[in-house]
Amino acid sequence: MADTGTDRDWTDPACPVARTVDLVGERWSLLIVRDAMEGPASFTDFRRRLGIARNILSDRLRRLADAGILSTSPSGRRHVYELTAAGKDLFTAIVALRQWGERHAFADGEPRSRLVDAEGRPVAELRPQGRGGAPVSSDTTRVERAG
């Protein structure tokens, strides 16, 4: 991990949601991570895939590396950007955003990409559960503010 010290000024320091959004919530950042999930990629790979401006991509890659989400191989001419363990751990969040989009951001029949497992079967829908295993929702949970 990097840059979680007291120097950074978070939007809402005690809230893990807000901290995450501060780290990966800027335009393009999560899409860069999404693409990096498919394997190591170069500057131009991201450019081609996303159509993002060079300077912005440069900035986002730097920020993601500063946040400990991407690592960059310093050797050789053709740099390669790769997810760190923390970066790969964003998989769950990206799956959750993907599944919400599938449910609410497409009209019926609109073409969309799918996330499938090794056998080609769609990944199961995520469902938050309490410690006992029973499903929970915003109605049955609450946020305990930091003491």
Added chain:
Amino acid sequence: MADTGTDRDWTDPACPVARTVDLVGERWSLLIVRDAMEGPASFTDFRRRLGIARNILSDRLRRLADAGILSTSPSGRRHVYELTAAGKDLFTAIVALRQWGERHAFADGEPRSRLVDAEGRPVAELRPQGRGGAPVSSDTTRVERAG
């Protein structure tokens, strides 16, 4: 749902992750939704809780309503903004972002809010699974591009 027609120009039209980010990925949007999870809230409630500029809050509430994520009661002076079913369904994504933040965006011992169930026990960690129930990760899944 609203505004998923062909008129909107998405960053990456076939990708559900990108569509979700287009809808709720702007600064403040997800924090507004996070707060709305705790129950109906007024304009000033959000202002007080978030410290967001009035015009930006006004814009975000409008966009979230346009996206079908918030509904607003038109009657009475004191408006109330409330999550729709689609809005409440963002719970899973927000939990996923929260859990990532808990794991990677705090130094040990830093105070943080917690999400707990009705009995006060922390919500279990989300874990993506294949259809068979086995855990999956970015290494064991792939994105099938839209046909």
Added chain:
DNA sequence: TCCAATTGGTTTCATTTTGAAACCATCGAA
């Protein structure tokens, strides 16, 4: 009843971020 405060904004304008385009340095291949 009238006044003041509260609520829910909009408008204006300065600052910051984004993005397009041009520029540039390094490396490898021909």
Added chain:
DNA sequence: TTCGATGGTTTCAAAATGAAACCAATTGGA
């Protein structure tokens, strides 16, 4: 040795953000 590809940076215009002022409608109290 020259050319193209790669991985940037710089420059500048346009768009988004944010602070502050302004405003209209309602509510509560003297």
